[in-house]
Amino acid sequence: MANLLFYTFTFLTLAGAALVVVNKNAVNAAMFLLLSLVGVAGLFVMLDAALLAFVLLLVYAGAVVALFLFIIMLLDTTPGALKPFKTTTIAASALGGALLLVGVLSLHHRAQLPAPVTGAAVPTLKNYAEMLFTTYLLPVQVVGFMLLIAMLGVIVLSKKFADPEDVK
């Protein structure tokens, strides 16, 4: 049963991702991104990280994909026909994909992956909170500052200057 669920979620994830890449309409691509994210959230649940799955759906499906759709509709670009890919680009991606494949296969065959351990660290909300507020307290604060800086950056970027020459 668990295996069946794993393969279902994997299929959702990979099919969604593949359709993002080949879809000529940006709105449809965003929708397939959503599908892919739902698959990843399912995989997270299978890895005992239900909280992360929830956060992923909340942040990505709730905020990021909505923002993408908003911008796509705001910019109103016409979905032209998918342009044929350049030969150099195809060669580069084939090379990159082949390298990645070699990496994964070497990991699979040579490297000694740690044997699965079971027990102690159960990802409960309490454990998360304890780690976030003790070991990772400084990173949490740094990330908070970074969000503030990102917000300021977005405000500056989206501010309309009176004259385009002002930017220079």
Next chain:
Amino acid sequence: MIAHLQPMLAVTVGLDHYLHVAALLFALGFFGVLLRKNTLVIYMCLELMLIASTLALVAFSHFNDTLDGNIFVFFILTIAAAEVAVGLAIIVALFRRRHTVQVEELNHLKH
């Protein structure tokens, strides 16, 4: 068909399986970044690559019985949200100046 699937379903899903999924997802995002011309779609594919890395982190964390990987995923999600906001603001600003989001038309630095 069912009999053919039986051995596949009998194997316990382990770290390897999750890592393969993560690698394939990363590869798909990578292909998208290289092949597509629409800046917005390129951005979505970047997100896919980021998600693939978080999947690998969560899988390693689960199979090593630790929580640190999951905590890292929290930070990655935060950074990704901030990154999307800033990136889309840049794309909107770019569209205002150039009236296009196709990368092959955004080549003023080249000439």
